[in-house]
Amino acid sequence: MPYKRPGSPYWWVFITPPNGGNPIRRSTRTVDKREAEALEGKWRAQLFRQSAWGEEPERLFEEVASEFILASMKKRSISDIKQRIGKLYDFFAGKDMKTLRGQDVRAFISWRQKQGVSDSTVNRELATLQAAINYAIVQMEWQLPNPVKGRMLEEPEGRVRWLTKAEAARLIQCASQLRYGDRLADFIQLALHTGCRMNEMLKLEWSRVDMSRRLMWLDGADTKSKRRRGVPLNDVAMAAIMSRASFRATYCPHSPWVFCNKHGERLVAIREGFKSACKEAGISDFRIHDLRHTAASWMVSEGVPLADVKEVLGHSTITMTEKYAHLAPHRAREAVEKLQSHSKHIESPVRRIEDLIGRKRREKAL
Known part of the structure; x- marks a missing residue:
């Protein structure tokens, strides 16, 4: 018979399986005793069918x-x-x-x-x-349907918000004027010139920075793809790293973290300062992750092949990188220009029409 448990508004049941298995205690999730009794009867019948006829049990x-x-x-x-x-x-x-x-x-x-x-x-x-x-x-070998397949909703194209070079310079300038602005400005510079994610930088240790080779190594535990990758450092990124090295030498020479406070403790939050810098710079609808979008957008706009951008960003597939392809119209232009280079022996339809118009005009003049 259904019973009540302390602290629960619902009726519960206690059922011993016919085959002598472990007793089952289960909530009926109803406050109606008659409904609870009906559910108990249903579950007892199911257990009997499972025991007697090997029927697959229900899987809630x-x-x-x-x-x-x-x-x-x-x-x-x-x-x-x-x-x-x-x-x-x-x-x-x-x-x-x-x-x-x-x-x-x-x-x-x-x-x-x-x-x-x-x-x-x-x-x-x-x-x-x-x-x-x-x-x-x-894994459990349960016989279940999966009607979710094919019923996903259509989504709009992924968000790609990025800054111009002038906007980025203004953001860095405003960031540097805030409290602890030097490390925020270095963070922004490094993100813009490496395309790294926020946590990839905040968890970066000095043991994984190779200044002589101008590289920083990201550990698989800190990357989204769970794969290690090396990130080259250009002059701007190196300047940000050197700025952090100077800070460390002055305040916390034994800290393992690239981005840390004066006590050598790793920075775990930088969003509030970033929001303030964006506000001061007059930049709206811009998040920390959009610094990564900006780095990708700048590379593609400068003609860097998508395959190379993929390696820098650490994308697992080229499909993830292709959302920046629209920023490289020069690639499409070069492609169609090559089409005509293979068709020089074919008379241009445009030239043919222009010649026809010219003949008509000359005929009218006569």
């Missing part, structure tokens, strides 16, 4: 989600995964995943859209749901 969302979270604990994105699972839980809790259908996925999409979230956010949550189901299918 909670079970699928918990297995996926446990398997993802070592991922750096675990906090994001947990947050998305939480949103999915609010909708799919108590759902037998064996009965999941496309209409359930569409209902979730509609529910989230009514809450005002973006299509990209919905897609990230659906991707987490799809990954959790796939994990259960492959």
Whole structure:
């Protein structure tokens, strides 16, 4: 019979499986006792069918989600995964995943859209749901449908916000005038001239800076792709590194961190100062990560091949780099110019039309 547990408004059930397995304690997630009794009867019948006829047991969302979270604990994105699972839980809790259908996925999409979230956010949550189901299918060998596939929403092109050289100079000037502005200005300069992410720089240690070879090495633990990569340092980037080296020699000669305070402690937050610098410089809608977009945009605009930009930024695929391709119209122009170089023996249609117009005019003059 259903019973109440201290601190819970719901009815709970205690069921001993027919085959003598471990007893099951489970919340019915209802405050209605009759409904709780009906659910208990349903679950007892399911356990009997599983025991007598080998029927596949139901797999609730909670079970699928918990297995996926446990398997993802070592991922750096675990906090994001947990947050998305939480949103999915609010909708799919108590759902037998064996009965999941496309209409359930569409209902979730509609529910989230009514809450005002973006299509990209919905897609990230659906991707987490799809990954959790796939994990259960492959690793747990559970027989589950995965109707999430093919139901992702269309998203607009990724955001690419970047600065002109004049805007960047103004931002650096304003940053340098703030409290602790020297390290903020160095941070901005290094980001603009290496394309590194914020955490890649804030976690950079002096042991991974090779001044003689003008390189800094990023550890796989700190990069998004989890791969080590070397980043060349141009004159501007070297100047920023030398500025940090001078700061270290003056205040904290034993600190392992490139970006640190006077006590040698690693900087973990730089956003507020960056926001203030942007405000002073009159630059709106600009984030720290957009410094990376700016570096990529400058390289592409100067004619650097996308494959080389990919290596500098540490992208895992060229597809990620191609969002900057529109900033290199010269590549398309060079391509079409080469077309005509192979067609010199073919009379130009434009010239043919111009000749025809000329003949008509001469005929009228006569």
